[in-house]
Amino acid sequence: xxxxxxxxxxxxxxxxxxxxxxxxxxxxxxxxxxxxxxxxxxxxxxxxxxxxxxxxxxxxxxxxxxxxxxxxxxxxxxxxxxxxxxxxxxxxxxxxxxxxxxxxxxxxxxxxxxxxxxxxxxxxxxxxxxxxxxxxxxxxxxxxxxxxxxxxxxxxxxxxxxxxxxxxxxxxxxxxxxxxxxxxxxxxxxxxxxxxxxxxxxxxxxxxxxxxxxxxxxxxxxxxxxxxxxxxxxxxxxxxxxxxxxxxxxxxxxxxxxxxxxxxxxxxxxxxxxxxxxxxxxxxxxxxxxxxxxxxxxxxxxxxxxxxxxxxxxxxxxxxxxxxxxxxxxxxxxxxxxxxxx
Amino acid sequence: xxxxxxxxxxxxxxxxxxxxxxxxxxxxxxxxxxxxxxxxxxxxxxxxxxxxxxxxxxxxxxxxxxxxxxxxxxxxxxxxxxxxxxxxxxxxxxxxxxxxxxxxxxxxxxxxxxxxxxxxx
Numbered sequence: 423x424x425x426x427x428x429x430x431x432x433x434x435x436x437x438x439x440x441x442x443x444x445x446x447x448x449x450x451x452x453x454x455x456x457x458x459x460x461x462x463x464x465x466x467x468x469x470x471x472x473x474x475x476x477x478x479x480x481x482x483x484x485x486x487x488x489x490x491x492x493x494x495x496x497x498x499x500x501x502x503x504x505x506x507x508x509x510x511x512x513x514x515x516x517x518x519x520x521x522x523x524x525x526x527x528x529x530x531x532x533x534x535x536x537x538x539x540x541x542x543x544x545x546x547x548x549x550x551x552x553x554x555x556x557x558x559x560x561x562x563x564x565x566x567x568x569x570x571x572x573x574x575x576x577x578x579x580x581x582x583x584x585x586x587x588x589x590x591x592x593x594x595x596x597x598x599x600x601x602x603x604x605x606x607x608x609x610x611x612x613x614x615x616x617x618x619x620x621x622x623x624x625x626x627x628x629x630x631x632x633x634x635x636x637x638x639x640x641x642x643x644x645x646x647x648x649x650x651x652x653x654x655x656x657x658x659x660x661x662x663x664x665x666x667x668x669x670x671x672x673x674x675x676x677x678x679x680x681x682x683x684x685x686x687x688x689x690x691x692x693x694x695x696x697x698x699x700x701x702x703x704x705x706x707x708x709x710x711x712x713x714x715x716x717x718x719x720x721x722x723x724x725x726x727x728x729x730x731x732x733x734x735x736x737x738x739x740x741x742x743x744x745x746x747x748x749x750x751x752x753x754x755x756x757x758x759x760x761x762x763x764x
Numbered sequence: 765x766x767x768x769x770x771x772x773x774x775x776x777x778x779x780x781x782x783x784x785x786x787x788x789x790x791x792x793x794x795x796x797x798x799x800x801x802x803x804x805x806x807x808x809x810x811x812x813x814x815x816x817x818x819x820x821x822x823x824x825x826x827x828x829x830x831x832x833x834x835x836x837x838x839x840x841x842x843x844x845x846x847x848x849x850x851x852x853x854x855x856x857x858x859x860x861x862x863x864x865x866x867x868x869x870x871x872x873x874x875x876x877x878x879x880x881x882x883x884x885x
Contacts, residue, residue: 453796593848596844601840602838602840602841602843602844603844604829604840604843604844604847604866604869605866605869605870605873607844607847607848608847608852608862608863608866610848611847611848611850611852611853615850615853733800733803733804733807734803736807737803737806737807737810740810740877740878741877741878742873742877743870743873743874743876743877743878743881744874744877744878744881746870746873746874747870747874747878747881747882748881750866750867750870754863757854760854761854
């Protein structure tokens with residue numbers, strides 16, 4: 423961050439915090455975030471106190487499906503008010519003149535999110551059982567946020583049929599891809615044929631998975647990355663978290679490679695969630711493979727289009743064949759079950 | 765392989781480059797750059813497997829798709845369209861042949877992009 427931008431930021435933060443003497447002692451770029459830029463700030467107030475904040479702003483090209491920082495701030499506020507464990511949201515700046523793009527500021531929370539470390543960590547969140555329970559409680563609190571909400575107008579009208587709406591969105595994503603993907607179409611067609619009946623929509627985080635949850639060795643420290651949140655079927659979040667493709671190799675721990683599924687569901691019930699329907703969760707676990715695949719294709723397109731050349735983005739679509747492999751196996755298993763039942 | 769061009773060939777050079785990244789560069793790099801080095805090695809690995817794919821196998825998959833769909837032009841796109849329309853659903857004549865073709869296509873794609881998957885990883 424150059425001196426001019428840093429001074430504009432300082433002045434804006436001083437005004438927002440109501441402390442003209444506020445200073446920015448350090449500003450460092452944080453790792454992670456294919457979509458956002460994250461900055462760690464140490465601020466010093468006029469009275470000498472210090473605080474550590476995180477500033478989130480957008481990179482040049484963003485995924486069409488993701489919210490901007492101002493919307494993410496509104497979601498964080500709603501989640502915070504509903505008792506979800508998030509970094510305390512502090513300010514949002516819609517004015518692109520300050521940093522070149524809108525940004526939000528929240529209090530910094532310490533912890534570990536890196537998925538490959540988290541799934542190998544026996545003490546995660548106080549132990550695997552406790553960690554899975556904690557995730558269940560967070561999801562139940564998120565799902566207690568129901569439409570209509572005047573503070574979340576950008577989420578639009580809730581879908582009458584969240585499963586069908588998902589299938590339609592995936593069709594559009596496959597249509598936007600450069601090449602045909604018959605295996606993904608096969609999975610999508612199976613999902614369409616076996617979609618469960620509509621449920622009333624609730625707020626879904628839509629990226630609640632290992633890697634987006636901050637942990638210490640005693641507790642769940644924060645639920646991160648709210649930019650995909652939308653009205654939907656609450657089982658979508660449970661399926662995304664439990665899907666094989668998001669267990670990071672620790673397949674036995676069905677709740678995100680972190681802990682047991684039963685503990686996840688117990689925590690979900692404990693915080694007021696309805697008992698999850700295993701059939702619905704299974705549908706959404708299969709759906710998770712398709713959705714991750716189409717996200718990976720969209721990330722690859724950012725590289726292929728020349729808009730954002732990046733080795734990381736170039737490699738991402740190469741996850742698709744592995745997702746297809748597991749998707750084919752799961753469709754075959756489900757078709758065999760249906761045939762036996764018929 | 766044509767003797768008109770010098771050895772090592774593309775596959776041999778890529779293998780040597782990948783080994784140099786993993787064995788020589790990676791241990792010497794500070795942590796923030798290690799991920800990039802691993803991505804470079806991964807990209808070289810995928811590229812090496814991709815140039816080793818037997819074109820006859822790709823042609824055979826496309827020929828099977830053409831036979832299934834009746835479309836000699838862009839048969840995989842035609843197959844995708846038929847699947848979406850439900851023309852390959854369980855209970856249809858095409859179902860079994862489509863499932864078998866997709867299994868072979870998935871294997872081919874994993875051999876290039878994700879060989880560990882085929883080993884059960």
